[in-house]
Structure formats: C-alpha cells, structure tokens
Amino acid sequence: MKFIKNYLPLAMVMVVGLLMLASYYIPHKHSVDYVELMNKWENIVFAFAFLLGLLSLFVSHYGKIRRRHDGWGYSIFVFVGFFIMVIPALMSGGKQMIDGQVTGLGWSFRYVYNALSATMFAVLAFYIVSTAYRSFRIKSGQALVLFIAAFILILGKVPLGQMAWESVLGWTGYGIDRVIEWIMSVPAVAGKRGIMIGIAIGAIVTALKIIFGIERQYMGKD
Amino acid sequence: MAKTKTLAVLIAFFLAAGAASAAPAGKTASVPAIAGFTADDMPYDAGNALLLRWPDGQYGADTVYRVFLSTAAAGGWVHADEFKAADREAKAIPLPFWAWEPLPGELAVKLEIGALVGELKSGSDVKVKAAAYRNDKLIAESLAVTAQIRGNWFRLDRLNNLILLTVIVIAFFWAVSHAKRKGLFIRRIAGLDAIDEAIGRSTEMGKPIFYVPGIGQMSTISTIASTFILGEVAKKVAAYDSQIKVPHYDPVVMTVAKEVVKQSYLEAGRPDSYREDLNFFVSHDQFSYAASVDGMISREKPAAIFFMGYFMAESLLLAEVGSTTGAIQIAGTDVEHQLPFFFTACDYTLIGEELYAAGAYLSKEPMLVSALKVQDLGKLVVMVSVAVGGVLVAVGAKMNWDNLVQVVLTLFKAY
Structure with a gap:
C-alpha cells in the first residue's frame, strides 16, 4: 500500500520528468513523439478534469440556490448562461456560421460573449487610472523614483508635456524622447532582466525539487 | 520492322520530352557545373532537414540560386528554395562555434524536407541539386547529389545549456545532502x-x-x-x-x-x-x-x-x-x-x-530550505558571468577582437 501511495507516484514523476528534460537535448523523432504523446495525455486528463470542474460549478451554485445563500440570484444566471450557449451549440453542431448565416451559437458569441469580454477588458482602463493615482501618492523613496519615471513617461507622450519640456529643459540638449528611451531601455530592462534571471533559476530549482521528490507536498504526508 | 522502328523513335521522343519538362526551368544546353556542391544530413535535428554547402563567389554577387530536390515519393524535381548568394552565407547557420565550423566564402542552406514533400522516414534518400541564374538565365548547375536524412540523438548546440544544468544539478544534490537541521539564514520575506x-x-x-x-x-x-x-x-x-x-x-x-x-x-x-x-x-x-x-x-x-x-x-x-x-x-x-x-x-x-x-x-523543511542555496549559487554564477562577460565584450569591441566577442556572446546564447 505504501508503495502504491508513496513510491509509485514519486517514481512516475521522476521518470516522466527526466524524460521530458532529456527531450530538450535529444532531437530524435522518438523524443519528439514522446513529447507529443505526453501532450495528448495532458489533453485527455484535462478533458476529464473539466467534467469534474463543471460538476463542481453546478453543485456549488445549486447549493447556493437551494440554501438561498446571499447573492443566490447570480447563481441562476450560471445555469441560464450555460444553457443559452450549450443548446444553440448542440443545435448548430458547434458551428458559428452555416451557409453564410450566423447560427444561434455565433450570435451568442458575437453579441453576448465578445461584448461582455470586451467590457471586462475595458474596465481595466479605469482601474489603471485609480492604480496610477495610488502610485503617485509618494510615501517612500522607492515610490518617489517610481513617480519620477512615470511622470516623465506621461509627459513625453502628450504634446503639451513635450512643449513644456522643451521650453524648460530644452537648453540641456536632451529631448524628452531620448530620456524616455533611456529609461525604457536601461533601468527598466535591467530591473526586468534581474527578475527574469531570478525566475529562471528558481524555476529550474523548483523543477528539480519536484523531479527528485524533495518537494512532495502535492502527495501529502503518509 | 519499319513499324517497330517508328515505335522506338516515338518512345525515345516522349522520354526525351519528359526529361526536358522535369528539368529546372530555364535549362537549355549544357552549362558549367557548380564546383564543390555537397549535401549532408542536417546535424542536431529530428531528421527532416539537409545541409547543402558549396563555395561562394563562383559567379558574382548578382547570382540567384535555385535549389531542387527529388525523393522516391515525390518523383520529379521539386523547387525547394531560391535566394541570392549573400543571403545564405555559412556563418548565418544558427549554430554555435563548437557545433559548426563555417568556412569563409562558403554558402550553406538548411533545407527543410518535411515542409516540401511531407515527412520522410529516417534513412530516406533525398536527391538535391542547385542551379545558378543571372537575369533569369541558367549559368551553372551542380550535379545531382544524394544524401540521407537521419534523426540525431544529441543537440550538441545546446551543450552550454547542458553544462549549466549539470552544475546546478550537482550543486542541488550537494546542498540537499548537506541539509542542516538548524542555522541556515533566510532573508526575511x-x-x-x-x-x-x-x-x-x-x-x-x-x-x-x-x-x-x-x-x-x-x-x-x-x-x-x-x-x-x-x-x-x-x-x-x-x-x-x-x-x-x-x-x-x-x-x-x-x-x-x-x-x-x-x-x-x-x-x-x-x-x-x-x-x-x-x-x-x-x-x-x-x-x-x-x-x-x-x-x-x-x-x-x-x-x-x-x-x-x-x-x-x-x-x-x-x-x-x-x-x-x-x-x-x-x-x-x-x-x-x-x-x-x-x-x-x-x-x-x-x-x-x-x-x-x-x-x-x-x-x-531543512531539505527545501537547503535547496534555496542553489538558487543563490545560480544567481552568483549569473552575476559573475554577466560581469566578466560584459568586461570581455567591452574590451573585445574596443580592441576589435571580433572572434573573442563572438565566442563570449555565443557562450551565453540559447539554441
């Protein structure tokens, strides 16, 4: 029992992980086929897991409706939305267009789903403004640096700012375009690369911890 | 007898016509051969490409090359690639110096077979030839060369990556096997x-x-x-x-x-x-x-x-x-x-x-905490490499040591 619960999953993780790692250095067709096979398996596992997810969604929202939980009315929309998309999809065989005519599924996608997604994405613009406002409240030295860099960037993107820069600091010979270019290509890139190097090394070590069974919290403890 | 002779002449005529239509466009009478044309399996790949090489400068800078290939499945010649001589210099093949030695004044073409005639089995024969054109007129043509495509078992071009990984793996095992129960400092997060x-x-x-x-x-x-x-x-x-x-x-x-x-x-x-x-x-x-x-x-x-x-x-x-x-x-x-x-x-x-x-x-967990040391070691290696590499590239650029600059840049490149 202990073998099945502890050692077998660890051995599987190790073998599959090492083979995937080796496939990066082995270009042979067998290696390519192995990676493709693993991708297919991942898709199959995902398909079954998706059914579990759907079940979890329905059970969770059905429970809310049954118990009249706060905001239970929203849960009704989960079912309504689901059937509004699924029934036309079944009727049109999953096609959005048939003989040049938009099907019910196509209509729902174009005029409901896409519109709602675009709306959510557009909301981001408002949040960026409120976040920018919060960032500009200078509370520390780092916040001051952030403010100065952001202020210069904003200034350089509007004609009025460019004119103001030219009239006040034009004598220095440094146009605002050059300053922005320097900020974006030197300190910003340096910071970004520092983070990326740390991430890359951290990812390698995390992968090694999982492959060699050092990190096995996902399995629980005995 | 006369009937048999007429039939033979007709057959010979059709065969000749067929051969002429299968030949690359523009071919007329016999033309000079492109010297030194070779074809080999493309190294370090899955087995779906050939590497063609021949010396450049035989026919001038305005020469346009066309490459043709033929397989048993495809039958006749298939137009595979067309380029100006300057666009396919051997040094442009994206392989590092330890895996590829481009000769000066050489052309090299990586020919993806799969994209042209579909996937072939490892060991399949592929016939290739190149033709040189000026103003759309054939001026030279290589002999047809046969090469076999083969899947390779090691990406030698990724050797730098493998060495770095090996160092990290050794450090990882060292750190884990020396995991201390207490006393390892971790920065406060x-x-x-x-x-x-x-x-x-x-x-x-x-x-x-x-x-x-x-x-x-x-x-x-x-x-x-x-x-x-x-x-x-x-x-x-x-x-x-x-x-x-x-x-x-x-x-x-x-x-x-x-x-x-x-x-x-x-x-x-x-x-x-x-x-x-x-x-x-x-x-x-x-x-x-x-x-x-x-x-x-x-x-x-x-x-x-x-x-x-x-x-x-x-x-x-x-x-x-x-x-x-x-x-x-x-x-x-x-x-x-x-x-x-x-x-x-x-x-x-x-x-x-x-x-x-x-x-x-x-x-x-002591073992997990010890593994953090490896991250620090990795960062140290990167920091030292960036500092030393930066200095070498700067000095090399200042002194016009192009080879040194290329070697340093290649060492840290991903392939």
Whole structure:
C-alpha cells in the first residue's frame, strides 16, 4: 500500500520528468513523439478534469440556490448562461456560421460573449487610472523614483508635456524622447532582466525539487 | 520492322520530352557545373532537414540560386528554395562555434524536407541539386547529389545549456545532502510573514480568506509554487478555524488543490472542518473568471486575499477590486509585467523567485530550505558571468577582437 501511495507516484514523476528534460537535448523523432504523446495525455486528463470542474460549478451554485445563500440570484444566471450557449451549440453542431448565416451559437458569441469580454477588458482602463493615482501618492523613496519615471513617461507622450519640456529643459540638449528611451531601455530592462534571471533559476530549482521528490507536498504526508 | 522502328523513335521522343519538362526551368544546353556542391544530413535535428554547402563567389554577387530536390515519393524535381548568394552565407547557420565550423566564402542552406514533400522516414534518400541564374538565365548547375536524412540523438548546440544544468544539478544534490537541521539564514520575506497577520485578522473579523491561484495550468511553475503556499496557508486557516475559499480557473489545478487543502486540514488536526466546496471551479475563460471572482470579493468582503500564481490582464481587475474592499492583499507572481499592478494594488508582493521560495520559507523543511542555496549559487554564477562577460565584450569591441566577442556572446546564447 505504501508503495502504491508513496513510491509509485514519486517514481512516475521522476521518470516522466527526466524524460521530458532529456527531450530538450535529444532531437530524435522518438523524443519528439514522446513529447507529443505526453501532450495528448495532458489533453485527455484535462478533458476529464473539466467534467469534474463543471460538476463542481453546478453543485456549488445549486447549493447556493437551494440554501438561498446571499447573492443566490447570480447563481441562476450560471445555469441560464450555460444553457443559452450549450443548446444553440448542440443545435448548430458547434458551428458559428452555416451557409453564410450566423447560427444561434455565433450570435451568442458575437453579441453576448465578445461584448461582455470586451467590457471586462475595458474596465481595466479605469482601474489603471485609480492604480496610477495610488502610485503617485509618494510615501517612500522607492515610490518617489517610481513617480519620477512615470511622470516623465506621461509627459513625453502628450504634446503639451513635450512643449513644456522643451521650453524648460530644452537648453540641456536632451529631448524628452531620448530620456524616455533611456529609461525604457536601461533601468527598466535591467530591473526586468534581474527578475527574469531570478525566475529562471528558481524555476529550474523548483523543477528539480519536484523531479527528485524533495518537494512532495502535492502527495501529502503518509 | 519499319513499324517497330517508328515505335522506338516515338518512345525515345516522349522520354526525351519528359526529361526536358522535369528539368529546372530555364535549362537549355549544357552549362558549367557548380564546383564543390555537397549535401549532408542536417546535424542536431529530428531528421527532416539537409545541409547543402558549396563555395561562394563562383559567379558574382548578382547570382540567384535555385535549389531542387527529388525523393522516391515525390518523383520529379521539386523547387525547394531560391535566394541570392549573400543571403545564405555559412556563418548565418544558427549554430554555435563548437557545433559548426563555417568556412569563409562558403554558402550553406538548411533545407527543410518535411515542409516540401511531407515527412520522410529516417534513412530516406533525398536527391538535391542547385542551379545558378543571372537575369533569369541558367549559368551553372551542380550535379545531382544524394544524401540521407537521419534523426540525431544529441543537440550538441545546446551543450552550454547542458553544462549549466549539470552544475546546478550537482550543486542541488550537494546542498540537499548537506541539509542542516538548524542555522541556515533566510532573508526575511515580509509578504510571507504577513500571512499569519492576514489569517488572524480574518479569524477576528469572522470573514473568509480568498486564495486566488490565477489562470495558470498545473504545468506552470508559478501554479505549482502556488499550491505549495496554499498548503501552508490552509494549514494555518484550519488551525485558526477560519474560512478559506479557493476559486479555480483550471479544473486540473482544482483537483490538485483539493488534495493539498484536504491534507493540510488533516495535518492541522481539523479534518472535520474540511469541506469539498472550499475549492470550486469558476470558469476557464479569463475575463469570466475575473468577473466572477470580483463579484464574490465585492459581495463577501473577505478579510484577506491571496493572489499567488500565474496572472495576466486580470491581475489588476482582481487586485483593485480587492483593494476597494479593504482586505489585506498578498500577491505573488512570476509574470514580470503584471508585478507593477500588484505592487500598487496589494499590501505585499512576492517577486518571481520569492514565490518559488515561499514553500520552503513557510514549511521550514531543512531539505527545501537547503535547496534555496542553489538558487543563490545560480544567481552568483549569473552575476559573475554577466560581469566578466560584459568586461570581455567591452574590451573585445574596443580592441576589435571580433572572434573573442563572438565566442563570449555565443557562450551565453540559447539554441
């Protein structure tokens, strides 16, 4: 029992992980086929897991409706939305267009789903403004640096700012375009690369911890 | 007899006509041969390309080359590639100096066979030839050469990568085998220290904690790290008898997270408090997920929110809504272009590698903590390499030592 619960999953993780790692250095067709096979398996596992997810969604929202939980009315929309998309999809065989005519599924996608997604994405613009406002409240030295860099960037993107820069600091010979270019290509890139190097090394070590069974919290403890 | 002769002449005529139509366009009478034309299997590939080489400068800079190939399956000649001589210099083949030695004044062409005539078996014969044209007029043609395509077993061009990996693996095993029970210093990570405070606040207020694992799949490293942190957070939540809610974007992550949370409740000695609906699936669509979680946050006004994992545009949508509810927000992601949004909207943010280190930091397991040393060693190696490499490239550029500059740049390049 202990073998099945502890050692077998660890051995599987190790073998599959090492083979995937080796496939990066082995270009042979067998290696390519192995990676493709693993991708297919991942898709199959995902398909079954998706059914579990759907079940979890329905059970969770059905429970809310049954118990009249706060905001239970929203849960009704989960079912309504689901059937509004699924029934036309079944009727049109999953096609959005048939003989040049938009099907019910196509209509729902174009005029409901896409519109709602675009709306959510557009909301981001408002949040960026409120976040920018919060960032500009200078509370520390780092916040001051952030403010100065952001202020210069904003200034350089509007004609009025460019004119103001030219009239006040034009004598220095440094146009605002050059300053922005320097900020974006030197300190910003340096910071970004520092983070990326740390991430890359951290990812390698995390992968090694999982492959060699050092990190096995996902399995629980005995 | 006369009838047989006529038939033979007719057959000979059709054969000749067929051969003429199969030949490259523009071919007229006999033309000079392109000297030194060779074809070999392309090294370090899966076995679907050939490498053609021949000396340049035989016919002038305005020469246009056309390459033709023929296989048993394709039958006649297939027009495979067309280019000016200057566009296919041997040094342009993207291979490092330890795996490829381009000769000066040589042309080299990588010919992808699969894209032209479909996939061939390893060991298949492919016939190739090149023809030189000036003003669309054939001026020279190589002899047809036969080469075999073969799958290779090692990417020699990735040797630099393999050496670095080997060093990290050796360091990793050394660090793990020398794991100390006590005394290893780990820099304080404020975001992780605040977890207790966040859970304590939630317990006092009687409000739930939201743990948002982002939109990564289970194969994403940040999502894996997130499940480790979830385990530690859930353990504390169970110990404090507080409430946690984990909305999921990916059903596979949900399945793993369920096991992790269940295990945490068991370890905290509170299996009775565990419920299956602590982890629940929301949507596999980015903005639907963000809208749903935003709605829950707005309605339930949680005391603390954790954003740990892989995030894209929804990061600010989630964090800003969380911020308006007054919850303590702790975020962590390795998506560097989403970090600024978390910095501004959250109380604490784990930057990239801190997210990976969080599991070790929270669990205090000696082996996991020791593995953090390897990350530090890796960073040290990179820092030294960047410093030394930078100096060498600068000196090489100043002194016009092009070879040195190329060697240094190639050493740190990914192939």
